[in-house]
Amino acid sequence: xxxxxxxxxxxxxxxxxxxxxxxxxxxxxxxxxxxxxxxxxxxxxxxxxxxxxxxxxxxxxxxxxxxxxxxxxxxxxxxxxxxxxxxxxxxxxxxxxxxxxxxxxxxxxxxxxxxxxxxxxxxxxxxxxxxxxxxxxxxxxxxxxxxxxxxxxxxxxxxxxxxxxxxxxxxxxxxxxxxxxxxxxxxxxxxxxxxxxxxxxxxxxxxxxxxxxxxxxxxxxxxxxxxxxxxxxxxxxxxxxxxxxxxxxxxxxxxxxxxxxxxx
Amino acid sequence: xxxxxxxxxxxxxxxxxxxxxxxxxxxxxxxxxxxxxxxxxxxxxxxxxxxxxxxxxxxxxxxxxxxxxxxxxxxxxxxxxxxxxxxxxxxxxxxxxxxxxxxxxxxxxxxxxxxxxxxxxxxxxxxxxxxxxxxxxxxxxxxxxxxxxxxxxxxxxxxxxxxxxxxxxxxxxxxxxxxxxxxxxxxxxxxxxxxxxxxxxxxxxxxxxxxxxxxxxxxxxxxxxxxxxxxxxxxxxxxxxxxx
Numbered sequence: 001x002x003x004x005x006x007x008x009x010x011x012x013x014x015x016x017x018x019x020x021x022x023x024x025x026x027x028x029x030x031x032x033x034x035x036x037x038x039x040x041x042x043x044x045x046x047x048x049x050x051x052x053x054x055x056x057x058x059x060x061x062x063x064x065x066x067x068x069x070x071x072x073x074x075x076x077x078x079x080x081x082x083x084x085x086x087x088x089x090x091x092x093x094x095x096x097x098x099x100x101x102x103x104x105x106x107x108x109x110x111x112x113x114x115x116x117x118x119x120x121x122x123x124x125x126x127x128x129x130x131x132x133x134x135x136x137x138x139x140x141x142x143x144x145x146x147x148x149x150x151x152x153x154x155x156x157x158x159x160x161x162x163x164x165x166x167x168x169x170x171x172x173x174x175x176x177x178x179x180x181x182x183x184x185x186x187x188x189x190x191x192x193x194x195x196x197x198x199x200x201x202x203x204x205x206x207x208x209x210x211x212x213x214x215x216x217x218x219x220x221x222x223x224x225x226x227x228x229x230x231x232x233x234x235x236x237x238x239x240x241x242x243x244x245x246x247x248x249x250x251x252x253x254x255x256x257x258x259x260x261x262x263x264x
Numbered sequence: 265x266x267x268x269x270x271x272x273x274x275x276x277x278x279x280x281x282x283x284x285x286x287x288x289x290x291x292x293x294x295x296x297x298x299x300x301x302x303x304x305x306x307x308x309x310x311x312x313x314x315x316x317x318x319x320x321x322x323x324x325x326x327x328x329x330x331x332x333x334x335x336x337x338x339x340x341x342x343x344x345x346x347x348x349x350x351x352x353x354x355x356x357x358x359x360x361x362x363x364x365x366x367x368x369x370x371x372x373x374x375x376x377x378x379x380x381x382x383x384x385x386x387x388x389x390x391x392x393x394x395x396x397x398x399x400x401x402x403x404x405x406x407x408x409x410x411x412x413x414x415x416x417x418x419x420x421x422x423x424x425x426x427x428x429x430x431x432x433x434x435x436x437x438x439x440x441x442x443x444x445x446x447x448x449x450x451x452x453x454x455x456x457x458x459x460x461x462x463x464x465x466x467x468x469x470x471x472x473x474x475x476x477x478x479x480x481x482x483x484x485x486x487x488x489x490x491x492x493x494x495x496x497x498x499x500x501x502x503x504x505x506x507x508x
Contacts, residue, residue: 135352
């Protein structure tokens with residue numbers, strides 16, 4: 001009896017491992033196809049514009065809310081800490097580094113993973129389940145070129161201004177809280193920000209934008225394209241897309257920072 | 265002409281098609297009859313190259329499409345229109361945009377020409393006044409007619425229908441069957457109709473293949489179906505609708 005259980009467990013592990021490796025392989029080919037179809041951007045420029053509105057303009061409120069909140073929170077917490085050491089004048093420096101390098105892009109990535117990624121997963125999953133993706137193929141249209149490439153191009157373009165907006169809003173909310181909560185003169189705050197910012201602070205932040213754009217778009221779209229099992233399947237693939245892309249955004253955030261900071 | 269030669273297909277452990285061979289001549293309406301879940305829709309997807317067989321070959325006009333790349337298949341698929349079981353209309357596009365999708369997407373015709381051709385299909389399918397609505401606003405029968413219009417608009421040589429009357433009320437079913445019958449008279453088209461409703465076969469098909477337990481057990485002109493001695497065919501002739 002225990003031997004049978006062990007054998008079944010072994011088979012299940014082997015099966016799951018095979019599934020996982022096959023998924024990785026399929027994802028790789030799917031990603032290559034998405035990039036290979038880039039020359040068709042002129043054919044699908046309307047779809048690209050639509051997606052730029054969805055992932056860019058429509059995402060502004062959520063990016064603003066998250067970056068303003070984190071900027072304000074950082075100003076309060078770091079300000080309290082620096083006050084204990086009598087170094088409150090360094091508040092601008094410490095919050096600007098945190099916002100520009102790490103928290104601004106990271107929060108934006110997580111918010112867009114939830115917003116843009118979930119939309120992609122649900123929309124493409126529903127299209128898969130209702131055979132609309134098969135219909136595209138049946139009518140001689142490459143579904144990756146029509147549905148995934150415009151999303152990828154739009155995300156690659158729009159994540160830069162969203163990162164800039166996130167940085168701007170985060171820094172200004174921190175400056176506002178520094179002035180009104182910690183009674184720190186705005187001149188002192190900004191004087192500790194601008195002269196001390198280095199090119200690498202911007203490179204780290206802005207390099208994350210295209211990395212997150214690729215991760216969020218491809219993972220969510222791939223999961224949408226892989227949806228099966230009716231509406232419940234669409235739900236499962238959407239959740240999987242958000243969880244995996246959020247996890248990868250966190251991991252990528254660490255590695256981009258590490259690589260850039262070690263080499264600049 | 266479409267030809268399947270010794271095609272077999274399995275999903276995991278489940279064998280769907282066992283070494284089947286099938287021919288669909290131009291300008292004829294061929295029905296593929298069989299119970300639900302037996303692999304009839306799979307045959308249509310094989311004909312379009314949407315899925316690959318485990319063994320055997322699929323020929324379109326004598327060309328083996330089994331191992332063609334996706335980009336090479338697009339040319340082949342442009343000879344055929346497909347009406348999916350659930351219609352698969354693009355739900356973010358209006359009725360006229362759905363019908364004109366292929367013309368705008370692949371043929372890059374001038375907008376004036378697209379509008380003329382879409383207008384023809386709208387009239388043919390009896391959908392005047394509904395051009396600017398989204399598919400969700402239409403009844404099941406009307407959606408089916410939109411799907412037929414979308415499949416016909418680029419003048420394909422063959423149209424593949426996946427359960428064209430399934431889930432429709434008798435009046436809508438009759439309209440759809442009349443529409444399918446009129447295809448041949450109006451456009452000299454060939455068609456493959458996958459169905460589990462035997463009356464549909466006698467109403468529109470010139471010939472019929474019966475698929476049972478993954479094998480073709482009958483493949484001849486429709487009239488000869490009555491002469492078959494196969495127990496399954498005898499049972500479906502008496503029951504009319506296959507609910508197995």
